[in-house]
Amino acid sequence: MNSQPTTGQVQPRRLLPAAPRVVFIGSGPGESGLMTMRGAEILATAETVVYDADVHSEIVTAYVPQAATLIDAADLGVAASTRGRRMAELARPDNTVVRLSSDDGIIFTTTTAEAAVCRKEQVEVEIVPGVGLSASTAAFTGTALTTNRVRSVRFIEAGPQTHVDVSRHRNTTHVLTGSASAHEQAIEALLADGWDEDTKVLLGWGISTIEQTSVETTLKQALSMAQSGTDRMVVIMGQGVESRGELSWFESKPLFGWQVLIPRTKEQGTSTAEALAELGAVGTVVPTIAVQPPRTPTQMEKAIRGLVDGSYEWVGFTSVNAVRAVRMWFEDFGLDSRSMAGVKVAAVGGRTAAALVDWGITPDLIPDGEHSARGLAAAWPDYVDDIDPMNTVLLPRADIATEVLVAGLLEKGWDPDDVTAYRTVRASPPPAPIRESIKAGDFDAFLFTSSSTVRNLVGIAGKPAPTSVICCIGPATANTAAEHGLRVDVLAEEANLTSLIDGLVEFALTQRAEDVEAGISPQRPSQKRRRRKA
Structure with missing residues (x-):
């Protein structure tokens, strides 16, 4: 048989073996949410990641698989050429090396130098740009880099030669980046070169994170601030500094920088943390209870059969x-x-209703007012013999549930079947660092949504510090907090989380206004605690 190809036949394309590759990714200014989609996709499947341990820890935690090999760039050598050669050695056809770089990954970084060495070693490279620090500083502080009159921007690496690079042209914005010591040298050089010490500048650090601090000051005052500053700082010199108040949005969030402890289960607390993040706060979820099946399942098995057989007119859900x-019983x-x-079907409130909708059930009843057992009892219709086929109501509840709803239904002519669907037990203590932070006052506020969350948190983690703001969802929770020696600062107007968070926002804004009126720089409760201690 002739094995030679016939003329005109399309031959299958011969696949070349995959080449070793190193991908360089700009990580952005610090906030993990600013990672580009392309960068996030590559990190999600990375096997070897080279990173700067003091800069990229949050990015690594957010995107890199636990099974990936992490290598501190400092361990690969001091010189960019050495690091590039070592990364080329690590790269294999079956193992792409990912190199995280700061900010946009290009300006004032060693990316191009490291990538050039990789290319010389016959290793393919890809450079994925990130969000630049200069642009991020402008965006997160509301400082315009260009206007209808400012048509140019100079990006300058801070240092003793800064005065050589800085043009004195009025229509130019100057952005200096570098360490605190480099900025000190830069400002000293500018002042020595004749720059007016009253030149308006913006000094910023911790950009895009809850530690962000931006200060409008003068060139002379910036010198003293740089001397006690952090390792990553930005100085902006230009017309946009004086008008930035109109665009300031990040640090002006009502709960900016607040650390708020949420004593709820992870499933319940995640949405609360997301709501707090929109207000500038960071929510830490600490479970205080664990949910377990009832000790005797017979009642629930009978209740499930009753739901299926049509033995109940209503079923009332008082919690997620x-x-x-x-739902678990049904699936079993x-x-x-x-x-x-x-x-x-009745739901005690919006979150419980959302859990039902997620299951494919639209509630027939949700109280308009108080989202609690009391509010649900008040909203429940009266039993009418001529209209309602039967008066039976299933209440699948926790083992520690109160009798408020049962009593309310009985008064309205219903026959409630109060069944234990699950048990709540005290959760295990949180990690030691969180327990220490609770007692030390590192958390600015606590959101208590029930008496049990107060009792259990104190039991497993200790009592919050006196400086922390205690927020309670209702009078019963507030009474329990007081019984444990806690000063209640915020009591929700309505028994729901939205009202509770609104109360915390109002408290924070009031405290800020009082500080400003007193001539004090506004500080969070945890900062005031540290100030008094100092």
Whole structure:
């Protein structure tokens, strides 16, 4: 048989073996959410990541798989050429090396020098730019780099030669980046070169993070600030500094920089943390209870059969955990939400209703006012013999639930079947650093959503420091907090998380206004604690 190809036949393309590759990724100014989509996709499948341990820890935690090999760039050598050669050695066809670089990954970095060495070693490279520090500083401080009159920008590496690079042209914005010591040298050089010491400048550090600090000051005052500053600083000199108040949005968030402890389960606390983040705060979720099945499952097994057989007119859910528990029972029996067709469903509040919708069930009743067992009882319709086929109501509850809803339904003519669907037990203590931070006052505020969260948090982690702001969702929770020696600063107007967070915002704004009126630089509760200690 002739093995030679026939003329005109399309031959399959011969695949070349994959070449070793090093990908350089600009990590942005610090906030993990500013990573580019391309950078995040590459990091998600990375096997070897070279990073700067003092800069990229948050990025690594957010995007790099736990199984990946992490290498501190400092361990690969001091010179860029040495690091480039070592990365080329690490790269293999089956192992792409990812190199995290600061900011945009290009300006004032060693990316191009390291990449050039990799190319010389016959290793392919890709450079993925990130969000630049200069642009980030302008955006997160509301400082315009260009205007209708300012048509040029100079990016300068701070140091003793800065005065050589800085043009005195009025229509130019100068952006200096570098360490605190480099900025000190730069400012000294500018002053020695005849720059007016009253020149307006913006000094910033911790850009895009909750530690961000930006100060409008003069060139002379910036010198003393640089002497006690951090390792990554930015100085902006230009017309945009004087008008930046109109655009300031990040640091002006009502809870900017606040550390708030959320004593809830991870599932419940995540949405609360997200809401706090929109206000500039960082929420730390500390579970105070763990949910477990009931000790005796017989009641719930009977209740599930009753729901399916049509033995109940209503089922009332008083928590997200109750929804999860019933859903778990259904799944264990091979059932889904369709088995509840014909049964009216009530939800104590918005989050419980959302959990039901996620399961495919639209609640028939949600109280308009207080989102609590009391509010649900008040909103529940009266039993009418001529209208309602039956008066039975299933209440799948926690083992520590109160009797408020049961009593309210009985008064309205209903026959509630109060069944334990799950048990709540005290959670394990949080890690030692969190326990220490709670007692030391490092958390600015605590959001307590029930009496049990107060008791359990104090039991597993200790009592919050006197300087921390204590927020309670209702009078019963506030009374429990007072019984444990806590001063209640915020009491929600309505028994829901939105009202609780609104109360904290109002408290923070009031405290800020009082500080300003007293001529004091506004500080968070944790900062005031440190100031008094000092």
